Amino acid sequence: MPTTIEDPSIRQHKPHWLTTVGVTLATLLFGGATLTQTAPGQMTGMRWQALNPSLYVYHCGTPPVPQHVANVLYGVILVEPAEGLSPVDREFYVMQGEFYTAGKLGDAGFQAFSMEKLLAERPDYSVFNGAVGALTGPRALRANVGEKVRIFFDVGGPNVTSSRRVIGEIFDAIHPEGASEALRHVQPTLVPAGGATIVELTLQVPGTYLLVDHSLSRLVKGAVGELVVEGADAAEIYGKSPGM
Template sequence: MPELNRRTVLQGIGLGGAASLAGCSTSSTPEATQTQTQTETTMNEQKMASRVAADPADIPSPISRTEPKEVDVTLRPEEVTAEIEDGVRFKYMTYNGQVPGPLIRVRKGDTVNLTFDNPAENDLPHNVDFHAAAGPGGGAEATMTAPGETARLKFKATYPGAYIYHCAVPNLDMHISAGMFGLILVEPEDGLPEVDHEFYFGQHEIYTNERASKKGKHEFDMGAMRREEPTYVVINGEKYACTPDKYGPAKVETGDTARVYFVTGGPNLTSSFHPIGNVWKKLWPEGSLTTRPQTHIQTKQVAPGSTTVATMDFPVPGDFKLVDHSLTRVARKGCMAIVQADGPENSEVFDPNPGK
């Protein structure tokens, strides 16, 4: 494997290459791109993780303060091997070891002090582009690091909303597909309406060189990605990760309200985000929290590189499945999460056995 450091990486992608990649340019030399692609598709299994799926309930609490402050954030691009499903291993690229990366929560007017720490045990350079950052490349050039390097970025959250962040190296589509995306929430100055629960989900597709469910190590397949033919389409990094058969569903009680933060990493497929047996009671399209919410929405398209924020309520008990309504992705490729509501039946709203 060729030695990678910041100098050789930046030389390989050309002078100014780090700046152009932040704008999704492919102006790097073919030789450099081929070398990096070969390196990325033959990475060593340095670290085995038992799980990369983000816990949908593990997110920061709503912000109650009324004044802006400086918020310290650390992101570590971690390359780990984990199972997409039982017996199927894959080399993920993650932020802080999870997919999607951690939900970062700030308030409009806050200053984000980011430490971007690329561990020495990684094989590859990484960076991060924040759609919430008003600056060139969203910080991608400033955070471009080789393994063993640390970069720092400071930006002010000047506009509210829910925004994606993602890796933006020359092979950014591969890095995002392998898990390098997340959501940064910039709360409006007046905060958000109170709810009983908040959950965080992210959808992306994974392209491998083997058929789904074939046991063993799956390598990343660049050709399948070019054809946009994914092996898996998943929510929170693994096949059916947030369901009773894997790590368990998100849980609520009947009568509760929940707000869902949803990000589509892609890199290619638009999600038709739908709650089976429910609707989005209020929905802020594209994560725009300064617009009037839409109401009682059955299915919302969320394009790669975008988000949505939506609320649900639970008048009856049961499993409410969150899916991409391109349903082959649910039935064949693993794209489903569940919110489980516990509590008494309410036959006036829903009676599965009328007359009995």
Template sequence: MKGQRLLMTASAMVLATIAGAALADTAADVAPTAEPVADIVRAPDDLPRPLAARGPEHVVVNIETVEVTGQLADGATYRYWTYNEKVPGPLIRVRVGDTVEVNLSNDENSWFPHNIDLHAVTGPGGGGEMTMTQPGESNAFTFKALKPGLYVYHCATPMVADHIQSGMYGMILVEPEGGLPPVDREFYVMQGEIYTEQAFGTQGEHSTDYDKLLNETPEYYVFNGAAYGLKDKTLNAEVGETVRIYFGVGGPNKTSSFHVIGEIFDAVYPLGSLNSEVVTDAQTVTVAPGGATAVDLTLEVPGNYVLVDHVLSRVERGLAGILHVEGAEQPEIFGPAQRTLETADAR
């Protein structure tokens, strides 16, 4: 209920009319599960810091694929397939020119083989063929990061769409030689869908519905793996700070129209390209499945800002998060109208 109240108060004029009824219904219909389950939601501030100025290096990345029962929603669980037990997988951060060694191990308790295909790789399969790994085994490969950008990675084991919707996606940031313009805070957010036999809001263990997956009709839309996954794990910042959100879509099927209600993006790095000219003063940004972007914001006014896909019916199925900004009120920018005596007399 605490998280639901947070969402309800985050934008009274928007969520109260769009998602209020759905959230209230979920609270009434779903009881807590009997057993404790894993928290698979990666915190949005869980990412490496910007790299110091340096030349090319040999960078080692260790990733374990783990299948774990996690909390999908209040009272609902799902068997996730993960990289390092969180959704999304870790943000990998390297510099253009680095040689990257990827070591992939598959937990011995896994039911299925897994691998990793990184869109930053130049080479057949993006590393997928070299890392096809059975439970209890490991594989490795190296690649040279030739081009800067923000790239998605995901499992490419058949059925690929099933492995992705179960949580096997993340991003790799290849910084340009000079790095990126500095900001005060950075965040890591990914959108996905989950296709379950059980209807949205049903309690208990959920299982995959392959007809829904193939027909692209998900029951749940998620930020960082779970319905309303960023309602408690908020993005936290202060008035006057600049923030950058690394945003990607794991999918596997749906395009996002990413929007932060009550904010305007100062800069958008289109298609995850870090060497292209940025787009300034943008309201939304379109991100395709398997695609990414980075957006910069300057925070002028305190309060709760709601992260959404502007296909707003998806809020009803779990797709909303909070950017919480603390600081002094700024009435010269935003506040109640100060009606003058002349205005009152005119009425």
């Protein structure tokens, strides 16, 4: 499985023209795949206009599509409204994906791809940002008490729907599947395969918070990150009961 994945995110204001190679979006015929099928040694491209503000996952459209998506041929495009998004102190991008290997969970060394496990939807790894441990320890997300944070939660797939949660926090607002209208005061939120959701939260208590897919067996497979929040204790909000 890969040890590093380059940031595959694109951010634009609408309306905006982009020239790309192999990007797929819902408003294009077959997501643009018909214009970007490319033979070895050749290059193709297309122009498309970002008209609808939202958060979109793009992925490969060349058969066998599930195998290519399982090998991380995906990313995310944020199309902001003309006036931009509301200001926050920090923004983070967290993309979930799966790996289907011929070996077992935790086997060392190169792992060959398993089509059998892919078709049975039995991933060996479910990870954030491309690797086990990509958002833990020295790579953890970091913020401070009192800051407002926006997280772009995305699922590349190819198969899993994710129950995203920051354990110990409540989302002030979520934009499910990139919707313009927000829901308020939500704990976990579903993010479908090939989908994306925007969440916002205000950090009031210091500590290390876990970002998880609350289908918790996936935590063991790698779907866990850390949000380290630094600042003064907030005993008026959280602490031991008096006398205990």
